[in-house]
Amino acid sequence: MTGGLGVGVLQTAPPIGDWVALAPVLLLALTALALFVIDSVDPDDASGGGALAGTAAVGTLLALVAAIALLIAGIGQGQGGALRLYGGQLIVDGMALFFTVIFTSVATLVIVASYDYLRDRVYQAEYYVLMLLATTGMALMASSGSLATVFISLELASLPSYALVAFLKDNRGSVEAGIKYFLIGALSSAIFAYGISLVYGATGRLGLEAIARSLSGGTQLVGILGVGVLMVAGGFAFKTASVPFHFWAPEAYEGAPAPVSAFLSSASKAAGFVVAFRVFAVAFSPEAVVASVDWTLAFWLLAAVTMTLGNFAAATQDKVKRMLAYSSVGHAGYVLIGLAALNSGQNGLVLGASMIHLLVYGFMNTGAFLFVALAEYWEVGRTFEDYNGLGTQAPIACVAMTVFMFSLAGLPVGGGFMSKYFILVGAVGTGHFLLAALLLINSALSLYYYSRVVRSLWFEEPANSIGIEGYPLGLYAAVVGAAVVTFLLLPGIFLVSDAAISAASALFV
């Protein structure tokens, strides 16, 4: 068994080298470095960003392929259990790989879309580097095996994000979003760090499994542990944009460049969840901790409030992007059900359902924000009314947007239908009827506001003729690609559901 921090003990010898297991993370990091090199060599970039975007896209795509390959190869899954690397500081298992797939997919889509979005802007290299570094941080978050690596990788994901949000330096909205995001983020990371210190105080350990072992015998320091656990939860709540740590989200998503919003609301949120899943499932394992520190109650409250606030606030927005931002908060609430419903006998199912939802959400929400990016590219405006009649001008993109909206709303035009109802199944199966009822109400409301977008696109007559200049290839490819995957995830959900549920179940073995 793995010892404490820093004591590397090779357990069952891994059949492959560490670097292979970490290939996706390494690929991402290397790509970031490569981008630095390219930018140093050719700071003027004669290709207008093409080389940078291409490199970044290839890098993320390779990481995606690597993650999928590892997932299919069964690395860290099945009989041998998770791969513990560097003394358990990093863990490669089904869940880590599953989420790496989410991050790299989203990053690929966003980078492909950014090529058009960033055309004629300065500091493109920095943009891609920051994005790749953030992705690297997220991939590391998924693999974190101790609170120390959790904190470091979380910061590695966060710090580039702050800069990305404020990327449009001359845009007041972008800068305002950046400062708010940063301030709330700094506060949250302070709370998170303090929480970690308290947990350390209660257990004397930072490794997740070590904490679990320490807690299995019970603890005298219930109060310290409890405050620590909740503060750690607060840190994750910030990352996942859950109430009451969500305040940055609507602003950041609205103010940031749309591809960055897509990236943050999909990948960053998923990263927050994966680390929360791992920490709470492994370190504060429900059997040992919930009796004294009922964090499922905390997540129950968070889930209820988050989905309600997110959806209700989204219902009356005027701007599509802000509506999506709030809806993103609402979806965080849905996923939180996975945490709230742990310790009820269906852990694999409920956690797996949340994971599936995050995967599908990665595509449909990214696609939706990228459609907004497309609209920003066309400069048609930001409100619902500004989207009127787009369906006749750009039918393909609008069909894609319709798929995203209905899939987000949980209608069977995309994988969002399956994942949302899997979550509902989980809530019912664990007896959380109140959460199920709240999900029902919110879902109805979400159907209303999502269909407002559809209504603008297809049913309304445009107020004045919208001139759409050009159909940018990269944005289109990303939007359509996301739509196709979203749609295919409906019949093809079985491709991911088994992996998700078994990966989730593996945490509790």
Place this chain on the structure above:
Amino acid sequence: MVAVQFYLLLSAAIFCIGLFGILTRRNVLFFLMSVELMLNAANINLVAFSFQYGNLTGQVFSLFITALAAAEVAVGIGIMLVLYRNFGDVDVTKATTLRW
């Protein structure tokens, strides 16, 4: 030897002072400094408990936190600069174009 409880109380006090600073001050720089206080409160805990448990984990981690705090401040000040350039102020309550 000072009992670990006192370190805990100290760190809690520093954490609360930092929090109070965040809640009351509008200047971004004060905000950043308060965050530093809160992070250092965590550091105090880590070091104290590290000593208490006799392992170095906490102390090593506090180094990481310090480093990350520095990085955070770097990013923060960068954003603060563009804030000042756009809004002509470093008052965090001035930037309210995005709301509701």
Place this chain on the structure above:
Amino acid sequence: MILELLIGLCLLGSVVLFVTPNRYAGRLAAGWSLLPLALSLLMYAGFSGQGNALLGGQLAYETTVQWVSLGPYTLNWHVGLDGISMPLIALSTVLTTAAILSAWTPIEERENQFYGLVLFLEAGLIGVFAVLDFFVWFVFWEAVLVPMYFLVAIWGGPRRKYAAIKFFVYTNVASLVMFIGFFTLVFGLGDSIASLDMPAIAQALRAGELGSLAGVGPGTLKTLAFAAMFAGFAVKVPIVPVHTWLPDAHVEAPTPVSVLLAGVLLKMGTYALLRFNFTMLPDVAQQYAAIIALFAVVSVIYGALLALAQQDLKRIVAYSSVSSMGYVILGLVAYTVYGVGGATFQMLSHGLISGLLFACVGVIYNTTHTRMVDDMSGMADRMPVTTSMFVAGSFAYMGLPLTSGFLGEYFVFLGTFHADFPGAAWFTAIAMFGIVIVAGYLLYAMQRTLFGPFSVKTAHADGGAMRTDGGEGSGSEAEHDIDRAAAHDIVPLAMLLALVIVLGVAPEISFGMIRDAVGPLVTAGGAG
């Protein structure tokens, strides 16, 4: 694989139509819709199923393929037909063709999208009736909403957006309620089932395998699940008091869509009630039979009274659908061969007749651009063929013998009058009074609109041949036999009317298989 072919044909047609130029879309859609129609009729002719699909009957055209494993449960692609679903699938294909034909005249923009959505809708409907795995069934159940939403919201009337969103959200909420109800049962069954296969679940439930869930005992669990599923399906049926989306949707929807909405979509609700509530939880249904019957009777009478108060022809037919569907519920709750079989037959019959009536109203509207009873009179003078169809359809709706409408209601009355639940005879007798009210409003509407001196009061009425002159028509009858409706408007009407009469004279064509399918349900579930 023939069912997959059927669904696939519709989906393929939908895709093809989306990329067809508008000019050819109508004709291509009509032609294409003949393929599923012919296929379903062939399936009907060669139908070999026996017994009830959920109660271990021999299914026709069955396929099972494993799809997803969701925790302890497998979700399968499991399709198959019994005597209840086969007629409803035939009804769907027939009405789709009728709706497409009747759309040729009124749908004048974005035709390719319209017909594409209609075929997509058809695929969804067939799926709902064919699928026997809950989750896959639910996919189709929800999938039906999407094309419906677009069809109402794009091609509808002035308040189409309100009506569409109301329909959309209302029925979606209902689906969620039902979903939660159903899954409490699934989890209550615990380890006794390994998949969401509806037959397996139904049999396990009837075998009394239900345990407790979240501290709730099996008895209460059953009741709660029944209530949730009933509430969910009641919206779709719709049963008073959750019916208010229906008139709005109907009034705003373009006529061909109303045809499908009234003709098939409402049947989804009763079909689901039959499959879920009444097949899976017969003991609860019988325990609360009187309450359910009360809902049914209130729907019948209240819906008919509402229809009586309406001025808009579509609203009249819409509310009367509420009334007619009440009979279906009443029949279901009886647990007799005639009751449940009659309810199913009534679904079929009401589908045809309400489709016919909506199509007639549509043909009139195409010409007059009004549906208000007060705005027109004497339409018989100018539209004799359409009028004949309207009259025939109305009388079928009133339950005139030798039309399917009579038999549907009559079976239900026969089945319910001597049913086991308390007050069955009284409920039946009160519900029967619906036949008087339905005659009242339909006769009133016909008298006002079709007969009397000809006139049309509307700003949009076509000039030319539809001169709004007085009633003193001059010249011979032949001169007035020029019906403004084109052949493609009349063909669907005639087709539906013919079916109504055929089923009214020879009900055994479908009642035979229906009886076979409800037999096990009745004998195993309650009174003989």
Place this chain on the structure above:
Amino acid sequence: MAATSTAFAFEVAPAIAILPLASFVIALFAGKYLPKGGALAGIAATGGSLLLSLWIALTVAGGATYNEEIYSLVTTPNSFDLHFGLLLDPLSALMLVIVSLVSFLVHLFSLGYMNDEGERGLPRYYAGLGLFSFSMLAFVFADNLFMSFVFFELVGLCSWLLIGHWYREEAPPSAAKKAFLVTRFGDYFFLVGVVAIFATFGTTLFAGPESFPTLAEEALAGAGGGEAGGGAGELSTFGFGPGTWFTVLGFLVLGGVIGKSAQFPLHTWLPDAMEGPTPVSALIHAATMVAAGVYLVARMYGFYALSPTALAVIAFVGGFTALFAASMAVVKRDIKQVLAYSTISQYGYMMLGLGAGGYVAAVFHLMTHAFFKALLFLGAGAVIIAMHHRQDMWEMGGLKEKLPVTYYAFLAGSLALAGIFPFAGFWSKDEILYEALIHGLNDPLLLGGYLMGLTAIVFTGFYTFRMVLLTFHGEPRTHTARNPHSLGWSVKVPLVVLGVLATVIGLINMTPVAEATGLHIEYLHTWLEHGIPGLTVEHYDEVLETVAGYSAASLSPLLPAVLSLALALAGAGLAWALYSGPDPDHHTERLGDIRTLLMNNYYQDEYQVWIAETFGTGVARLSDRFDQSIVDGAVNGISEVSLLSGDRIRRIQTGIVSNYATLLTLGLVVLLLSVGLAGGWFL
């Protein structure tokens, strides 16, 4: 030989109904292209039906009967059997002949009334007539109550179609609607009754050991020995004693009868139905369809005979209707209105007869009435043709000279209607009153019915002759009456045939003469005596006596006959006295308020419309308002509240980051407190 021919006759019997159905289809789809708009097909079809009916009648006269299923609608094992069948016995054979004869004659008459007048929509008209003949004939030979109901409804449809034939005007469609609605109100009870009979007996067969009257009889016989209800065997009587329940069932079916046969209070549709073409009035609203109700009671008489209460109510309603309707006929100006009210009145007599145990008498009157009333309507139709479609009698006068054939035929019909010896109506009406009297001496309700029926005779005599005098006698009062339209053969032939029948048909059952002379000349009685066991007069009499407890006082039929003849003559004489001059006065004006009351039909329409408005439209409006405001309002309210609260909730996001920090901290504290409380940290 005889056996095979009998079998063959019954084999082809369904064709009696099928032929007119074929003519319906022909007229509907090909009528436009046929000469006479499909009339010839109809004439041929009903002619064929008539011949077949006569053949069946002859076969039945030979003692054969037939009771078989011919088409099974639904074959459900172990449950109710819905089928169409053929019940051919003396009653149905007689009725078949009547219906097909009148139908044939009306088709013929229509050639003159519709075709020659250049009417439009002839194919529609003849299709309607064909469909009606089909339905009515099928109704007549129905072997079960379910089938009866089916065709009972179908004749209602035909009635609606034909009343509303002139749909371009305002009144006919309205009248058609009213006719259908009022009868449907009655049919509602009938429907409940049919279903209840199914539920009680498991069958609705009229005849045979498994028929519902037989089963009911057995149940009552069984109940006589033991506890009420216990003796009903397997029959479910829904918590009532079998006797009570059977009475309830009888009343339910009676609802349909009252509606269709235009008995009080559901008679209001019939006068309005006169908006239809006159041949239609003759066929449907006088001779046949309206008879369906009475025929139905006769058909299931074995069941009604079990319930003295039902019988008494039938008799009383019948007697009351007879008087009530006759009084209204007195003041009418429209010739068809007079006839309409007289029709209601005459059917009242039949009901009185049935209720009083006079099965034969009622059937007798049904037959004679069919002939003379069809005759009167056709005669009125002829007058209307001649008068260029004017119907007000005050615009006529003196038509006797111009239309001699019509006059004499009409006179024969009138004499029959008024019950003047020896015309048909005298014999049948007299027999009804006699039956009512002899049974009524022991039963006040029956006696009341008798007295009302007796009084109605005076009125009948009066209005009949007022009509005859105003129409045919005196001086022509208008230009049209001076120059009437000439009549063709197709009009006259039916008049002559029916005129002869109206004169002589009464002779087939001269009960007073038989009593007086001791001769066996009650042919109709004999005719109805044989047939299927359980459907014969003897059986009915026996049941009436044993179960219903009817007993007949011994009384000579002569004295009552003389009494009613005298009353009829008195009425007729009064009419003669008042209206016989060349230019009669409007004597009814002198009735003052009573006339207003009568002209307004005792405000029957008004109160029924009031009820329909209040409980139909009024409640409907209220429901609609309730639905819009409360039920739908709740739905819209929920969505509004949601959106409003959404608007409030999003105001939390003030845009000021310090507030966010505060709320974040507060949220964390709340979370700490709630989890801490739940975990008991503060204890």
